[in-house]
Amino acid sequence: MNTEGKVFKYGDNVDTDVIIPARYLNVSNGDELAKYCMIDIDADFASNVQKGDIIVAGKNFGCGSSREHAPLAIKCAGVGCIIAPSFARIFYRNAVNIGMPIMECPEAAKEINAGDRVAVDFSTGVITNKTSKKTYKAEPFPEFMQKIIAQGGLVKYVSKKINGEV
Amino acid sequence: MGMTMTQKIIAAHAGEKSVRAGQLVEAKLDIVMGNDITTAVALKEFKKTGAKSVFDKDKVVIVLDHFTPNKDIKAAEQCKACRTFAHSMDVKNFFDVGEMGIEHALLPEKGIVSPGQAIIGADSHTCTYGALGAFSTGVGSTDMAIGMATGQAWFKVPSAIKFVLTGKPAPWVSGKDIILHIIGKIGVDGALYKSMEFVGDGIDYLSMDERFTMANMAIEAGAKNGIFPADEKAISYAKEHGAKEPVIYKADDDAEYDDVITIDLSKLRPTVSFPHLPENTKTIDEAEKEKVYVDQSVIGSCTNGRLSDMKIAADILRGKKVNKNVRTIVIPATQQVYLDCIRLGYAEDIVKAGAVFSTPTCGPCLGGYMGILASGEKCVSTTNRNFVGRMGAKDSEVYLASPAVAAASALKGYICSPEMIGGNE
Numbered sequence: 001m002n003t004e005g006k007v008f009k010y011g012d013n014v015d016t017d018v019i020i021p022a023r024y025l026n027v028s029n030g031d032e033l034a035k036y037c038m039i040d041i042d043a044d045f046a047s048n049v050q051k052g053d054i055i056v057a058g059k060n061f062g063c064g065s066s067r068e069h070a071p072l073a074i075k076c077a078g079v080g081c082i083i084a085p086s087f088a089r090i091f092y093r094n095a096v097n098i099g100m101p102i103m104e105c106p107e108a109a110k111e112i113n114a115g116d117r118v119a120v121d122f123s124t125g126v127i128t129n130k131t132s133k134k135t136y137k138a139e140p141f142p143e144f145m146q147k148i149i150a151q152g153g154l155v156k157y158v159s160k161k162i163n164g165e166v
Numbered sequence: 167m168g169m170t171m172t173q174k175i176i177a178a179h180a181g182e183k184s185v186r187a188g189q190l191v192e193a194k195l196d197i198v199m200g201n202d203i204t205t206a207v208a209l210k211e212f213k214k215t216g217a218k219s220v221f222d223k224d225k226v227v228i229v230l231d232h233f234t235p236n237k238d239i240k241a242a243e244q245c246k247a248c249r250t251f252a253h254s255m256d257v258k259n260f261f262d263v264g265e266m267g268i269e270h271a272l273l274p275e276k277g278i279v280s281p282g283q284a285i286i287g288a289d290s291h292t293c294t295y296g297a298l299g300a301f302s303t304g305v306g307s308t309d310m311a312i313g314m315a316t317g318q319a320w321f322k323v324p325s326a327i328k329f330v331l332t333g334k335p336a337p338w339v340s341g342k343d344i345i346l347h348i349i350g351k352i353g354v355d356g357a358l359y360k361s362m363e364f365v366g367d368g369i370d371y372l373s374m375d376e377r378f379t380m381a382n383m384a385i386e387a388g389a390k391n392g393i394f395p396a397d398e399k400a401i402s403y404a405k406e407h408g409a410k411e412p413v414i415y416k417a418d419d420d421a422e423y424d425d426v427i428t429i430d431l432s433k434l435r436p437t438v439s440f441p442h443l444p445e446n447t448k449t450i451d452e453a454e455k456e457k458v459y460v461d462q463s464v465i466g467s468c469t470n471g472r473l474s475d476m477k478i479a480a481d482i483l484r485g486k487k488v489n490k491n492v493r494t495i496v497i498p499a500t501q502q503v504y505l506d507c508i509r510l511g512y513a514e515d516i517v518k519a520g521a522v523f524s525t526p527t528c529g530p531c532l533g534g535y536m537g538i539l540a541s542g543e544k545c546v547s548t549t550n551r552n553f554v555g556r557m558g559a560k561d562s563e564v565y566l567a568s569p570a571v572a573a574a575s576a577l578k579g580y581i582c583s584p585e586m587i588g589g590n591e
Contacts, residue, residue, distance in 0.1 A: 018554050023533055026241040028203075028210070040560040065532070066304040066306050067203065067306070086358060088358070088388060090304050090305060097308035155211045
């Protein structure tokens with residue numbers, strides 16, 4: 001599994017309130033939430049993002065609330081992967097549970113620029129910056145996490161596992 | 167090697183003799199909790215699991231507190247879906263308007279949480295119950311759904327930072343000031359993935375309400391949980407509120423900590439977090455010099471909406487009038503706190519001072535309703551987050567403070583110490 005796209009870059013401590021402000025949490029549909037994704041730090045994000053694009057950000061990405069709406073909004077906006085030096089723990093767990101790929105890689109997070117074209121291979125953890133021709137190695141997802149992401153989230157993975165399909 | 171308090175509780179719930187930091191375990195849960203925003207997502211995921219019933223009708227808790235009484239039609243639809251689900255699953259601890267309060271004030275008050283338990287809640291401030299010596303942590307809706315279906319969750323066993331609190335806090339220095347000071351010291355990711363264990367002789371001076379406030383904000387330092395030892399005060403609180411028999415876990419003498427931080431409480435000053443991160447702390451003396459004029463003061467939330475918080479607000483506001491430029495909004499966290507405020511005269515003191523006195527709701531804390539800020543406005547608030555746009559317009563500002571500072575600032579018009587208005591604790 002992999003993704004390739006254009007980079008949107010943000011700073012440290014991107015919180016769940018700017019990813020999806022609570023004023024939009026009176027719905028839980030992912031496609032509806034995606035319309036307002038990142039609105040308070042990047043009002044053009046939702047209209048500019050394309051399928052497979054990548055968010056690169058600073059430390060502690062996703063801090064704040066437990067709202068699963070945050071990784072869901074990013075996933076439904078079409079983002080293929082989030083790269084940061086570290087993630088807030090509830091966001092990390094929620095991202096895996098809903099099948100939103102995330103990678104911890106401090107060097108890549110520091111050096112990749114907004115607008116760069118980047119490819120990510122989830123099985124090897126290799127991040128390739130096609131603009132700067134530089135590669136980085138993040139910890140690849142363990143096999144079970146790759147399966148969760150391939151199935152589109154923990155619940156689908158668990159129900160398929162029960163039925164012996166994965 | 168010894169274990170921390172948190173590690174001992176996790177080991178006991180995972181059926182293991184001992185666990186070490188970093189180990190992955192599956193643990194049995196005593197309580198699985200959700201609110202109107204997170205349960206609305208969780209119930210859809212729950213249905214996808216194929217489960218026909220929740221694992222235990224007494225151990226699932228659903229509280230409609232964030233956007234209730236319903237703020238708009240969409241919020242009403244979400245609450246309706248949660249209500250239908252709770253009734254169809256015969257959830258015993260379902261709290262709707264009239265009974266509901268802000269979840270993290272309500273669960274301890276109703277005796278639902280007890281020392282030694284393992285608790286998950288689909289709300290980041292679920293770490294509040296660590297004040298009672300429970301392992302309690304926030305999760306997302308999918309984890310809540312799996313928890314409701316199976317009664318279990320997987321955890322990576324956390325390492326810990328030990329905070330040794332010594333000495334007696336000065337007048338006007340509360341649990342809120344202590345936790346803001348700590349977050350200012352270690353940063354919003356200073357305890358990322360870790361437990362914050364609070365010990366030392368200084369905790370003897372902290373009321374249960376203050377300990378709830380401190381454990382509540384552990385998440386604002388990135389922690390998995392915050393926890394206090396279940397001492398006599400915690401045990402008698404649990405018993406008075408009809409909680410299950412406490413199980414006491416003490417950290418081993420040789421427990422390993424990533425860091426040990428000693429804080430002399432007698433040296434602390436009232437503390438304020440400036441926009442836009444809880445770690446941007448200043449002492450009240452530094453804050454006063456900046457003359458931050460505010461448009462609004464909010465006293466309430468899961469952090470500071472308990473009876474002792476209301477008492478401080480009432481004591482400061484009694485017989486005075488709030489500044490005409492400061493919209494002052496006081497929100498008791500539960501129906502019981504609300505009733506006690508009426509019984510004790512606090513509600514009258516607050517209303518006569520020119521503040522509004524609301525029914526329980528999370529409301530303005532997360533920018534839901536009941537006090538949304540316009541562009542460029544500033545609010546001093548006893549809530550827990552001051553992120554960009556948290557309480558309204560994206561260029562509005564939230565300053566986090568104790569109830570005493572928020573009430574004093576409401577009178578004076580700018581952020582100030584209660585000492586400024588001649589208050590005596």
